Amino acid sequence: MQLVSYNPNWRHQADQLQQQFHDQPWLKASSHIGSTAMPKVLARPIIDIALLVPDLTAATEAIHGQPVPEQAQTIQLIVAGQPFHLHLCLDEARYQTLINFRDYLNAHRTDSRKYTAVRQGLPADAHYYAAKANFVAGINAKATEWLRTKDQHEHHDRTVRAELVNMCLIINPATQEVVVENKIDAQWTGLTFPGGHVDPGESQVHAMRREVYEETGLTVNQLKLVGTVTWVENDAGDVSLGTLYTTTDFSGDLLAGSYEGAISWQPLASLTPDKLAPSVAELLQVFTNPEINEAFWGADDTQLNLS
Incomplete structure (x- = not known):
């Protein structure tokens, strides 16, 4: 798969689309996720956004997008030539997992490099998501443990004279x-x-x-x-x-x-x-x-x- 360097405009485009959804009754929260939200990671140039929604049907009807093959509860939109994948989450745990994955890789350079290497060898078709599923599951487990112990690592006494x-x-x-x-x-x-x-x-x-x-x-x-x-x-x-x-x-x-x-x-x-x-x-x-x-x-x- 062809991956590209980080584009700072992705964040701006993600913010703009999220602003369009702001205050909609079918949306509880949204967050820019995926490799386009990771400045140090090569990315597939599709902007991923996680949407926490109370009603899957209402959200799907309001967005007017196309389902992404082999990606449950994911809708594709194209805005001004830029493709977006919108990941609809009915529960906060799934929504938070997507955010944790992003934050963990942003904080761990070695695993972010591995993520790039895994994706570079994958086909750019519907099997892409299944092929990287095991790696993603492993990172999600690491992210859970990292967050569980994060305060212990970050809030120890660093006071020096x-x-x-x-x-x-x-x-x-x-x-x-x-x-x-x-x-x-x-x-x-x-x-x-x-x-x-x-x-x-x-x-x-x-x-x-x-x-x-x-x-x-x-x-x-x-x-x-x-x-x-x-x-x-x-x-x-x-x-x-x-x-x-x-x-x-x-x-x-x-x-x-x-x-x-x-x-x-x-x-x-x-x-x-x-x-x-x-x-x-x-x-x-x-x-x-x-x-x-x-x-x-x-x-x-x-x-x-x-x-």
């Missing part, structure tokens, strides 16, 4: 110089950029402006968030999470130094790794390369990894 920090690259666009601090910390020496900690209850941007002012005497505005840096501190997953900003909007008089160390303007091009404090060379790439927006240091890493 996070220390929020920040750093700012202040650029003079006329000279291509940046503000640097020459750290005097014995454990972390070299040139770095203004930054610090976010106080409890403080916004990230407010903390960045405050830290810059306290350390450099400059007032900064128009802060642009360019990336993040994360250090995983221990096996429990506790982290230091940093937000990285750039700006060319500054005012005030630059201090000669602060408790952090001497402060000066330096040409951006002169900031070679040997002059920078440990890991700052990697952070500079996040600041200056638009294709890099994260630096990450795992619990077992020996350096920052960029992505």
